[in-house]
Amino acid sequence: MNQKLIKNGFILAAIMNFSVLIFSRGFTNVAINDADPIVMSNFGLLMIVMWGIAYLSAATVISNIKWVAGAFALEKLIYVVVWINWLLGNSLEAVYSTDIFAGIFYSIYGLNDLFFMLFFAWVFISSSHKIKS
Template sequence: MNIKDGLITKGFILSGLMNIIGVLVFSQFFSNAVIPEYDTQAMSNFGLLMIVVWGCVFISVSKIYYKVKWLIGVFAIEKLIYATHWTNWMLNNTLSEVFAKDKMAGIYYAIYGINDWLFFVFFLIVFIQLIRTNK
């Protein structure tokens, strides 16, 4: 599979915006106490802030991604870690309990891992493409 440069750039921007806007909206600008309550490891307010920072990093390389192919590999690893963490969380927690306490937190927990799995695949494909084409 070969993704065109323009689409890759848009993918990086979309990934960044998903991180930034997703966290800010669902955490209600870090004021939602329910999100950190249900995952004190990854979703503390500090953890949420770091997700926003990652979003800024994704956007910052959107037009020069081909110059930092190994960093794109790191992006794939980062997304794999969050996606795996979410999958484990979903297997060991009750989503309806989060929804009962706060709808925004429930929606966040319901979707953030799907986003991370999708962008893991995107970053992995881009990384493999860069390695193969030796860009």
């Protein structure tokens, strides 16, 4: 495994989580909250930022990242399942008509989480191999 790739992947995951600050306009975009008031409340959005901080912190870990990556993969799996359930019971068109930033957010957040779930799972599975610098 390439340590630089892993580090950059964790940093990119953090940046993507921090992007919630843009989509939520600094937690003032109530269209995101209204579309899913439980998961995407301002508290939920803050927790997304906190996960970003955790990913950024993990980017500095040089060894023994396996179980951290495994935990992150499970966390992302939960968000992917929640997103799919949300899509099945809600209308993206309605969110877009309320706010374009909220529409974009709900269109991409699950795909983003799926991508990073696969990345974290890859790190978890691959971490039994020696990590290269």
